[in-house]
Amino acid sequence: MSAPSLPALPDVSLRTSRAARGLPSWLRFVAPVVVGAVIVLAWILVVDVLKIAPRMLPSPIAIGAELVLRAGIIWDDTVITATNSLVGLLAGTIVAIVLAGLAAAWRPVDGMLAPLVAAIAVVPIVALTPILNTMFGASSQFGRQAVAAIAAFIPVFLNVLRGLRQTRPVHRDLLRASGATGFQTFRVLTLPSALPYLLTGLRIASSLAVISALVAEYFGGPSDGIGTAIATYAKSGRAALAWAYVAGGIAIGLVFFLVTSLLERLATRRTPV
């Protein structure tokens, strides 16, 4: 190509985006690891060397020992809480997508749902857990999953509804000019336009689902799961074990966040032109 109109754009854009982040990539990775190590060392210093820590703050070494010793049971409880979070996240997401689709297609549905969603968004959902547990039986995980689902529903619904309204006039004109059917327009334009919004909603919802499922365990239900264990061992003074369970909770949150963040990044790779 000898056209004068072809500047080497891709290189330029790569360079600016790298510069915009400011730090070299190895430092962005190493920096938080160093911060974490410093905190753990300071923690060991305060608890084990200086011995000035309060009773509920055990040494990281003691926590690590409990984590290894009770790995089996901690893993089982982690799986229970993670499953509740995942079931809630999926159920909430599916319901949110369907309802957002209906609201985007029919204005009256939007009018009906908007105040309802606003109401749900301001109610502290986990506070409903005792009621749900009573309704569905104290031995069922359903109450916890329902709480996670409701918490996940809100951000997914709001983002998908917004995403479904992001098609640009020039694209709509183009598809009409191409004689596309309504379904084809939905498939090649509306849906792909909404996808990044869905995944942003999903990322926000994933953290909310994990937090809700875990906190819901403090409000009763079956005697398993990370939250139940943390509450039990904190009350009975086994601080190191309680903290070992906290590590399990962090692991769940981290996995959910990383997976959904990765999905979101894949979907938002292409900036609009």
Added chain:
Amino acid sequence: MTPTDETRGATAPAPAVRARGVGKTFAATGGEVLALTGVDLEVAAGEFVSLIGPSGCGKSTLLRLVADLDQASAGELEVFGKTPQKARVDQDYGIAFQQAGLLPWRTVAGNISLPLELHRMGRAERDERVAQLAGLVGLSEFVDRYPDQLSGGMQQRVAIARALAENPRLLLMDEPFGALDEMTREYLQSELARIASETGAAVVFVTHSIPEAVYLSDRVVVMSPRPGRITDVIETGFGEERPEGLRESEAYFAKVTAVREALHGSPVERANER
């Protein structure tokens, strides 16, 4: 393309566009806007016609009526002897706008092949056609790029290739080079002149630029606003070819002057432009 062949076989081929007394009013807040009135225009098959005029004189509106993106409120409008709606469904025209309007999540090839996919062309045939179109607009090496990796001029070339995908007999273009720098613009004008003569398609080309209209067109249609209407039609008479020297020729300058005078004809319009 069967309906095409039927029409071609007829003794008097239908013109690409025939407008008689076409008008368009938009319902707007605080009354109606008369965007277009009494438009009579015939664009022959294979002819290159530019619409030029100040902002708001209804150029885009006229193009959108032809494309069946809006409906005329008065008069008769035919595209190859059919209603605009039938012509749109039959894919008799291809269209390009000032914004390239590429789908950012599709590659260059994916964008060019979009109309072909919508009309269920087979995979192999489609790939072949896309390669051919990419070559036509000089983007063969860029088919796997995404739109955000292309310059504005390259994006616009993708849009033109996409408009040509179905081999339309009519190309509708609304200021396609309006957002480009002068160098790219002149380069793409030459490319478009070549493509138009190679494909034999009629072109209705909206522009703000007098030199652009003169260089490209067989006829320049001059419009004026409030209400939007056609005030003058100027034939360039340059013939098929657009040789390098045309932009510097006497004949070219004479036509530029003629169009400029037609545009600035009435003192009212001059006041509007200030």
